[in-house]
Amino acid sequence: MKSKTMELHKKKAPIKVSCGVITLSDRFSNDKEGEEKDLSGKYLKEELAKKYDLNSYTIIPDEIDTLKNTIEEMIDSGVEVIITTGGTGLESRDITIETIEPLFEKEIKGFGEIFRAISYEELGAGSLLSRATAGIYRKAMIFALPGSPDAVKTGLGIIIDELGHLKKHARK
Template sequence: MGSETSKLHQKESSKDITCGLITLSDSRKSEKLDLSGKYIAEEIESRYTLKSRKLIPDEKEDLINAIDSMVNEDIDVIMTNGGTGLDTRDITVETVESLFEKKIDGFGELFRAKSFEEIGSAALLSRATAGIYKKTIIFSMPGSPNAVKTAMSLIIDELPHFVHHVKK
């Protein structure tokens, strides 16, 4: 599947992608306990470079500082997991979307569509989002291991294509 233009862009795209990973959690206190982060890290490291990984509490300022730190390291793609639900402490979506210069609507739409196939109408609870901030792509996904696997299946192979367009 894919158009000829899409295939050409993928061919022209560098596979030398640097990524950052931010897990937001008030309950997980170590990377060892962060199963979703571990899965994301393994997926990134199997294809690209994981340059930075942070585990932070669900705090707006901590998230902004972590993102800015990674942007300053010239990271191409930042992935966040956790904090996308409806609880009072879930601040990821509001925080990252306030930074976006451009939103990638298709990520959230496809994520929810694929999640619906897997879990039914509970997919409505997801607020997965993505966008561009200072020529860095940010994907924010839920924190559950199954949700992370769903999200990564949508984006991991397309990262060079995304970066190709964003860095133009």
């Protein structure tokens, strides 16, 4: 059920959104053909570019300082929405969540909740492995997605039509 008020509110949202994609992958970051093999990053780039401005894309290793620096550089260059893929699991090298959550000035709790609810319907209890999250840092939105292409499709499907609306509120 759609809210008429929300639909009217969304019509006043900005259309132009500057996006950046960060793939965290030790394997792909050290591979000359990493960009070709990065199916999740490729999907994000292609889908975001259909509706918004894709201003930045990079593949980095699972390293805390590298992730923090990359986020800072993207925001400094005007990126308003950063979507990361990879590094959200439970393994020791999965550092995305531990790195970005302390940066959040505000958490967008509903994103992770909706993501896991949809994942549970598709995967069952395997969805417990997902720690997808989102928040606002320096007026930019950061969405952290798992590395699998199916998870990226699920996560982007939740937010792609709302990015302008979310930007409007995050920038106030």
